[in-house]
Amino acid sequence: MSESFESSTARKHRAILEAAEALFLREGYLGTSMDELAERSGVSKQTVYKHFGSKKVLFVELVTSMTAGASDNLGELDRIPDDEADLAPYFMQYAMDEMRIVMTPRLLRLRRLVIGEVSRFPELAQALFENGPQQSIQSLANIIAKLVQRGLLTAPNPAAAATTLNWLVLAAPINETMLLGDDAIPTIAAMKAHAAEATRVFLTAYASDTGRDDLR
Amino acid sequence: MSESFESSTARKHRAILEAAEALFLREGYLGTSMDELAERSGVSKQTVYKHFGSKKVLFVELVTSMTAGASDNLGELDRIPDDEADLAPYFMQYAMDEMRIVMTPRLLRLRRLVIGEVSRFPELAQALFENGPQQSIQSLANIIAKLVQRGLLTAPNPAAAATTLNWLVLAAPINETMLLGDDAIPTIAAMKAHAAEATRVFLTAYASDTGRDDLR
DNA sequence: CCGAAACTAGACTCATTAGTCCAGAAACTC
């Protein structure tokens, strides 16, 4: 009773996935043993194999599920600014949101794991790419296209502009943290400074210089 | 005779390192077996252990040596432009050089390997970071500082500007290739287009607008 | 409360691993 309407079976299923997440993220695919996994799940080895047919299946299932929900609710398509003055705060907010989502130990470890297994599981890496960067860039491109329509930005190729902004924001922190470990995750203050600079560079390069155009 | 003055011992040493490179880059640390490595080296297992004390030692030694020579001769400090018109071609060339060095299967696989082993070998990842991105950015910062002195760029913080340019150039291709595999390495033509856009964005954001300043 | 399904503990198979040991062969040094 209490708050759990989960069947015992479902509970075990979840426990296995939780243990798998902890172990795979920490020890890698080959470094994780099914015995340890079963023990940590509080479940017998046989049960693990009943729920997931093999180590590979479990791994793929886990990573796929973690990957899928990765880049949700970003880039609120509502309230896209229609005034030039709102551009900087808008992209500032966008950058902060994106960093807050991506720069978490969980997602960073997932990324390390998947990158390390590219040759063994190329599908997983591709899925992570499509659900992560590619999706962010796509939705960002839509926003930029709208802003071009409104005459607030000048970007002949919105997808390219979106790629530029995406990596202006994420590249430095993500690549640093990939190699230096989770302790290198920037503080909120550092993220703000970085977001401000990224926004400034982006807007300098892509803003429609209507003001200056008028003077010509 | 012929061209090799290498002693038999030295030749074997090199053969082991070559096999280690091939295997570790392809199979990862745990995925590489010392038996296979000895066989591939054309050397007995015992010899492997005489030359390198253990699997760990061999791995660390290999990765360290590959890491060390990674980011050589980049950013020729001579002939830094002193005319505004030379800025774009100069950074264009810089970007192409940097991509050509980094975007090779060998270095990309090394990067994947090291990222995947961050929790097992944090020193190696740190070394790769310091010898790679950090060093590039540092030498780039020196160039930028000089250009600021000459009045060609405006960058209150040259290190930040260097970081921005570095990732403007490398982030998109490197992160894509990390996940999509070596087949995703961009063609020279694609690199040129990317380098041009990166250079444009960078110069728009950091060039000294002496022209416009005069108009004020 | 009964029968089926899910689960348990632990033994078991078979393959593989890092690293050691040994007796003889080959390669260098003087």
Place this chain on the structure above:
DNA sequence: GAGTTTCTGGACTAATGAGTCTAGTTTCGG
């Protein structure tokens, strides 16, 4: 060419891996 170092190949240890099997126990739906 004698003596020393290096190397070979294969046997060996001790551990660990994924996955299976079994016999008994728990859980759950009807």
